[in-house]
Amino acid sequence: MNLLEVFHRDMVPEPWAEGEKIPWDDPAFSRRMLKEHLSQRHDAASRRTATLKKHVDWIHSSILDAKPSRILDLGCGPGLYTARLAGLGHACHGIDFSPASIEYAVKRSPDGCTYALGDIRTTGFGSGYDLVMLIFGEFNVFKPEDANLILSKSFAALNPGGKLLLEVTTYDAVYELGYQPATWYSAENELLADEPHVCLMESFWDENQSVAIERYYVLDATSAEVTRYSASTQAYENDRLAKMLVRAGFETPDFYPSLTGKPAELSEMIVLLSHI
Ligand SMILES: C[S@@+](CC[C@H](N)C(=O)[O-])C[C@H]1O[C@@H](n2cnc3c(N)ncnc32)[C@H](O)[C@@H]1O
Structure with a gap:
């Protein structure tokens, strides 16, 4: 693409028409993104360790009643949740299409953790899980038909009585994302490129x-x-989310303000817990 094509861009883009999401599955991008997942300076790609530990504690003690369980983590990234949950006695399987994240997860994989590099829209989930989780807002970045497919596959992968844990971006936070003012920056080597570049952004x-x-x-x-x-991000009202879960076979979900079960400061996410 050249600058003239930028100049002549569609002034009103169609959702998902110009690409679905940032290129998590591109090897070079995934290598740069891995640094952001592991960074303790921000919570952009994965939460920092202190928060993540509180989430794992809530999942282990409140959702799983501290009973050894089989867990499927969809979009597991570098396995920061799965590795900790395995340390608490759970058998975890993570699926992600970021090569650098899966390589990192596999290298550090404790006993009880397995991983697959794959797209969760097309990769088989297997079966026999007690908990399927998809967290940190990634659910919203799928087209609704793909989100419905992921819900149906999750339902099919669960044992009777199994649970689904979804953490989605709130309607208001997605709406605000759509009204971010246009901006730009220049960088030597950052998330979107290894070489000196200028990045123009609009929403x-x-x-x-x-x-x-x-x-x-x-x-x-x-x-x-x-x-x-x-990247396109779908905003969902809570009742639409509940209907999607019920249509996929789940019971009406309970809503929680965060992955600790308690309100979180400045949270742009909401948590749904359902079972079959
Ligand atoms: C915001 S990150 C969260 C990572 C991890 N759940 C965490 O909280 O640490 C979203 C993850 O979803 C993965 N992802 C996005 N779309 C995917 C897809 N279609 N199939 C598999 N993984 C996907 C990305 O590669 C990335 O690792």
């Missing part, structure tokens, strides 16, 4: 479909070549 809110669309134009500072990334 949109699609009122009809309740979707926020983010665009990133990455301009290579040497060649002026442009790479476009785009």
Whole structure:
């Protein structure tokens, strides 16, 4: 892509038409993203260790009643939750399509943890799980038809009485994302490129479909070549989420303010827990 094409871009993008999400599955991007997952300076890709430990504690003691369980973590990233849950006696399987994250998870995999590199829309989940989890808002970044597919596959993967734990971005937080002012930055070597670059960002809110669309134009500072990334995030009202779960076979979910079960400061997420 070149700057002229940026200039002539669609002024109102269609949700998901220009790319579904940031390129988690690109090997070079995933290597850069892994650093962000592990960073203790921010909570952007994964939570920092102190928060993550509180989440694991709630999952272990309140959701699983401290009983050794089989857990499937969808979009597990570098296995920060699975490794800790395995340490508490659970058997965990993580699926993610980020090569660097899965490589990291496998290398540090404690007993009781297995991983698969794969897209959760197309990879088989297997069966016999007591808990399926999909956390940190990734659910919203799937098209609704893919989100429904993931729910049906999760239902099929669970034992009778098994549970589904979903952490989604709130409607209001997605709406705000769609109204972020356009901005830009320059960097030597950052998440979106290994070489010096300028990144132009803009956001949109699609009122009809309740979707926020983010665009990133990455301009290579040497060649002026442009790479476009785009991510669309679906906003869901709580009752729509509950209906989607029920349609997939689950009981009406309970809602919690965070993965500790308690209100969290500045939280843009909400947690649904359902069972079959
Ligand atoms: C926000 S990160 C959260 C990672 C992890 N759950 C955590 O909280 O530490 C979202 C993860 O979902 C993964 N992901 C996104 N879309 C995916 C897909 N279609 N199939 C498999 N993994 C996916 C990304 O690679 C990334 O690791």
